[in-house]
Amino acid sequence: MSTDSLDLTIATVPAGRDRWAPLFWAVVVIGIITGFALGVREIIDQPPVTLSDVRVGDDTGGAPRVQVLAENESSTTTYCIEVTISAVDSDGLTLAEAVAAPTRGEPVLGPGQSINLSAELTDLTPQQIDEELDEYLAFVTSRRAC
Numbered sequence: 793m794s795t796d797s798l799d800l801t802i803a804t805v806p807a808g809r810d811r812w813a814p815l816f817w818a819v820v821v822i823g824i825i826t827g828f829a830l831g832v833r834e835i836i837d838q839p840p841v842t843l844s845d846v847r848v849g850d851d852t853g854g855a856p857r858v859q860v861l862a863e864n865e866s867s868t869t870t871y872c873i874e875v876t877i878s879a880v881d882s883d884g885l886t887l888a889e890a891v892a893a894p895t896r897g898e899p900v901l902g903p904g905q906s907i908n909l910s911a912e913l914t915d916l917t918p919q920q921i922d923e924e925l926d927e928y929l930a931f932v933t934s935r936r937a938c
Contacts, residue, residue, distance in 0.1 A: 840866045841873055841901065841935055846928040849910075856921065859910040860892060860930040864901035871901045874934035877911045882926040888915035892930070900938060 810816075844861040858877050864870075878889040892909035893899070901907055916925070 838865050839932075840864065840869065841871055841932050843875065843930045843932065846877060846930050848928060855912050855914040855916060857910060857912050858892075858928050858930075859895075859908060861906055861908055862901060862932070863906040864903055867903050869903065869937050871935050872938035873899050873901060873932055875899075875909050875930055876933045877913070877928060877930045879913050879916055879920075879925055879928055881924045887920050887924060888913040890914070891933075 842863050842865055844863075847859045849857040849859065856879075860875060860877065862873060862875060875892040876889055877892050879887045881887055890911035890913050892911040895908045895910055897907070899907065899909070
């Protein structure tokens with residue numbers, strides 16, 4: 793048998809064309825669409841419980857009394873929350889911290905409700921307040937549906 797009579801068919805890729813290019817571009821397009829969708833979701837997604845700026849009251853007893861307003865942004869869920877307020881220095885290090893308690897009632901937020909929470913930072917010394925204290929920060933340290 794001669795090679796002239798054989799019909800040889802070999803799969804070839806044209807020169808200058810990568811056979812994996814369509815798969816690569818499909819993965820790139822899917823990644824771009826997924827990234828865009830997740831980015832938009834993060835922009836419009838609001839946390840269920842938001843906190844206002846921390847307000848500082850008089851430190852008549854030596855320790856500053858700080859307050860924060862917590863608001864439930866959900867329209868259907870009631871949350872039991874715990875908020876921690878920290879005093880930090882200019883390097884972001886915690887000088888003192890306390891769990892805030894509601895000024896009235898329980899730390900339960902119904903849909904659309906808000907509650908005022910306050911804490912007294914007794915671990916701060918007058919020297920720390922004068923020389924090191926930079927700001928007060930509030931964090932929702934526990935949030936569960938109740």
